[in-house]
Amino acid sequence: MMDFSAILPALPGLWDGMLLTLQLMVMGVLGGVILGTALAMLRLSHNKWLANAAATYVNYFRSIPLLLVITWFYFAVPFILRWITGEDTPIGAFSSCLVAFIMFEAAYFCEIVRAGIQAIAKGQMGAAQALGMNYPQSMRLIILPQAFRKMTPLLLQQSIILFQDTSLVYTVGLMDFLNASRSRGDIIGQSHEFLIFAGLVYFTVSFAASLLVKHLQRRLAV
Numbered sequence: 001m002m003d004f005s006a007i008l009p010a011l012p013g014l015w016d017g018m019l020l021t022l023q024l025m026v027m028g029v030l031g032g033v034i035l036g037t038a039l040a041m042l043r044l045s046h047n048k049w050l051a052n053a054a055a056t057y058v059n060y061f062r063s064i065p066l067l068l069v070i071t072w073f074y075f076a077v078p079f080i081l082r083w084i085t086g087e088d089t090p091i092g093a094f095s096s097c098l099v100a101f102i103m104f105e106a107a108y109f110c111e112i113v114r115a116g117i118q119a120i121a122k123g124q125m126g127a128a129q130a131l132g133m134n135y136p137q138s139m140r141l142i143i144l145p146q147a148f149r150k151m152t153p154l155l156l157q158q159s160i161i162l163f164q165d166t167s168l169v170y171t172v173g174l175m176d177f178l179n180a181s182r183s184r185g186d187i188i189g190q191s192h193e194f195l196i197f198a199g200l201v202y203f204t205v206s207f208a209a210s211l212l213v214k215h216l217q218r219r220l221a222v
Contacts, residue, residue, distance in 0.1 A: 017180030028101030036109025061107035073100040093172040116147035
């Protein structure tokens with residue numbers, strides 16, 4: 001017989017884990033969108049070297065598992081920094097995971113942003129240039145605002161995926177929500193109850209966010 005009574009007293013500790021999960025997700029999304037937008041601009045560049053370099057980045061990170069990226073940054077980056085600087089430069093588990101999320105998600109956000117930009121009618125750019133705007137001004141003031149409006153549901157959907165993927169930080173010892181739930185359950189001998197509770201929380205948050213995405217899709221379609 002399962003007993004979920006121990007979950008309520010453990011909520012403060014679990015909430016700390018959820019805050020870390022949300023912090024990683026929000027910062028990873030913001031950094032990923034910024035880097036992904038820059039990569040999208042490079043992919044759309046008429047300079048073949050820049051376009052090919054961005055395409056190589058995107059194809060590489062979309063071809064390897066996120067778990068590998070997390071462990072690589074956690075173990076390899078301090079080694080590389082020590083080789084460059086000659087000193088130990090620990091970046092910590094949180095920072096390594098954040099950098100891994102940003103660089104990994106940027107590859108996916110890049111494709112979303114690129115598709116959003118290409119969905120804007122070419123006449124918009126011509127109209128902006130007719131008003132005397134240069135290319136950066138046209139993109140910043142005319143094209144990107146319209147593109148981001150169209151791709152908001154896709155950006156949110158990818159953010160939901162990142163929210164779920166943050167559970168992979170257990171590999172480097174970060175106490176995110178899932179790891180905090182698992183550890184608490186192991187300590188008091190109720191691992192099944194705490195893992196079931198964690199699963200319900202992830203499902204509730206992801207399902208609610210998915211409903212929001214569908215609502216936005218209907219509104220933007222109108």
